[in-house]
Amino acid sequence: MNLCTNAFHAMEDTGGMLTVKLEKCEPDSDLNLPDGEYCCVTVSDTGVGIPNEL
Known part of the structure; x- marks a missing residue:
């Protein structure tokens, strides 16, 4: 569930595919x-x- 929620937030502004x-x-x-x-x-x-520096 958390993976899907995180993916949603990563694509919230620009859209995308999960x-x-x-x-x-x-x-x-x-x-x-x-x-x-x-x-x-x-x-x-x-x-x-996630940025590489994190």
């Missing part, structure tokens, strides 16, 4: 997670972003 994607995935084996099914959530936007 994309939220949920898909089944297999995590990297080096994460040492238990066997099972996993999903990945990807959130992206076309907002101004």
Whole structure:
């Protein structure tokens, strides 16, 4: 929810695109997670972003 709210504020003045994607995935084996099914959530936007100096 916070990611989407932050994206909204980043695009509030100029508009843009917010994309939220949920898909089944297999995590990297080096994460040492238990066997099972996993999903990945990807959130992206076309907002101004965070300045590098922060």
